[in-house]
Amino acid sequence: MTPPAVAWIDHPAAVALAGRHRVRAWEAIPWLLALAFYFAFPKYLGFGTELLITILFALSLDLVLGYAGIVTLGQAAFFGAGAYTVGMLAKRGIWNEPITGLILAAAVAAAIGLGSGLVLLRTGGLTLLMLTLCTMALLEEAANLAHDYTGGFDGLDSLPIAPLLGRFEFNPLYPTTQYLYVLAVLFVCFVFVRTLVYSPFGQSLTGIRENTLRMHAVGAPVRRRLVLAYALSAAIAGVAGGIWAQANAYVNLGTLGLDRAATVLIILVLGGYGRLYGAFVGAVAYMALAHFLSKIYPTAWQLGLGLLLVVIALFARNGILGLTEAAARRLRAPRAIS
């Protein structure tokens, strides 16, 4: 076998495809900001930890919603599964080492994602949306009823989480360990998701999102790919939930609720889905807005958020990142026309 005489590697389109996964210089910004936050706002590390966990959770949703095009309202099912895995194991004194705890949380969430995905992903559209919601509601009710194990409505508190690496205590008042731990886990998960979306597998997921029928026609095992993506996303959501339980030493029914699932969807739409960094931008924007709006107007701050969402849905379908991309294109356009 001799290689073909013509190589296309020099063609601009081929170059773009071959190099699109390269790390750009600006991609360091969010991580530098996160580190700067640690030193600049030591009093707000609790807020910062919550923010980073929200980003991780939104990232898990971006994989299924933004890349594979699976519209789900039940992502919190996996967040809660991860949180309760960590919570129940720690409370009963079975397992409280944090890092392996997260791996267990990921495994449990992935198993639930795999099982439910095999059934749910036979459907699509509105049916799928309702079924994801139902799965989450079932889990929530199960957690509520299994009072002896889950603490029911009250949840499980004062979880005895072991020190990180046997050394660094999780102190709820000075969450320095939590912040850096969550940042490191977010980084690892982000690298994984980023690798995934730029791989041939990720490319085939976008293919399914763009045109499922055509993917069938090129011989792709569409459902298998979707179920796999769903389970991987569930694992990451499980990590987010598990780390939330560890950081707060606490787990309750709220981790499984519609509130959390809807919020993360809002965050992703706000930031821009299918863009990796939409999770970052959306989470920061949402939490900053929620913070300030609730200060200005404590009783009805969600009204402001709702109005903003209406505006986004009407005029900026691709979220904040979509707006910046459009602006950047417009700035470059005059040169490109000639």
Place this chain on the structure above:
Amino acid sequence: MTAPLLETRALCRSFGALTAARDIDFSLEAGARHALIGPNGAGKTTFVNLLTGVIPPSSGAILMKGRDITRVDQARRVKLGIARTFQINRLFRRLSVLENVYIAVAERVGAAPSMLRPAGARRDVVDEAMQVLETLKLTADAGRRISELPYGRQRLVELAIALGLKPEILLLDEPAAGVPSAESHIILDAIDGLPRDIGVLIIDHDMDLVFRFAQRITVLVGGAVFATGTPREIGADPNVRAVYLGRAGHG
């Protein structure tokens, strides 16, 4: 005599009371240029869906080179070498032309399940996708998004995706549908330039296109084969003229 490339035997499909395919005996030879024509509702699309495995037949058999593939699912038929294009473009609209073909090639060579390597690192796939674009004279548009392309070019990408699958059997569902006549020569040239060894079945209304390419024509009426023959025979058949050409001859 060897078995035909693709063959159907007494193929039937009903949707409730409607029989969309009735005892269809059909065969496509290697390297053939075969056309399937018929008035609207004759069951042409149903027939294509049966051949590609989108829907199962109610009865009858489909054979590829003598092997029964009636129960083989759609994805595996693609792997066996049956590719199709769609009457209405079904492309990955927000991806580049190159990425569209990349997806097809990656699927064929088994690169698609790979998760931990970047897509661009599969140089072989990129290379092959570019070669397909070259054969269709699409390289200049390789980096553009589908949504930015004129419709005629988009139809070519339909064809490029199918060719990326290296098919032995190519089903073209109205390849020039919706293309302005000023651009349609691009499509016709592309069909002209298809590798000779591929068996091509063209489903179309466009008589110019059909009579230009087809060596054999099958006329489908009411889900059943009404006539089969060379273009000359079909053109001269008074019954065909009566049911079909006479009524819908000038589209």
